Amino acid sequence: MSYLRLGVNIDHVATIRNARGGAHPDPVRAARLAAEAGADGITAHLREDRRHISDADIERLTREIDLPLNFEMAATDEMLDIALRHKPHAACIVPEKREEVTTEGGLDAAGLHNHLTRYCDALKEAGIRVSLFIEADKRQIDAAVALGAPVVELHTGAYCEAEGEAARAAHLERLREAARYGAERGLEMHAGHGLSFDTVAPVAEIPEFHELNIGHFLIGEAIFSGLDSAIRRMRSLMDNARAGATGRVGA
């Protein structure tokens, strides 16, 4: 089975920094540490309201970090300009609402087709790999194909938050089917949102996934065990799952 990349989302290092202002803790230092701990990429979401990652963080991440940067952005002209200026390795288009606590659902790639075309085309033309953050839904996957996006990231939030075995299994099956459906149509499949030590293994076992993007849990876990240890443990759970072991905590 192919190698599963780990993208570490460092947004919430910036959340803690911004709670007090100043420069500590520095998300770029976290990105450097993530690289040493085995991350394959860094993900950062520059929100319209700048609640965590700042423009200066994006500038420093592209300049100072060797790992590929996955720049999460809303489909707005302001974010497109920033992406074109910094030319990150990848841009993941996400839905964004000011009042939400986190990215609550996937992008409506089908409904927003006309709006998204210009953004996808401009990013692709600049050599930035476009990805769309969508729900595990065939209609949205078809829309991503029609938009010419080479990558989609499936939202794993509903799976992670599902209460009870049956509900979780049903969400996992949706992810499995969508991953297969997208891969058959030539898309590179990624997944993320809400993943933890307890929920990562079944997703990592889905062979079509090439990359998982994980942030909030790792930054929270770093309080207890350190960021290096949290990332290494996540990396090993992913590797074990890929190798066919259960990889689940406590198993």
Ligand code: PXP
């Ligand atoms: N992938 C995307 C597209 C996201 O928007 C986020 C959250 O910013 C993540 C992955 C990471 O989610 P979490 O922080 O819950 O691990």
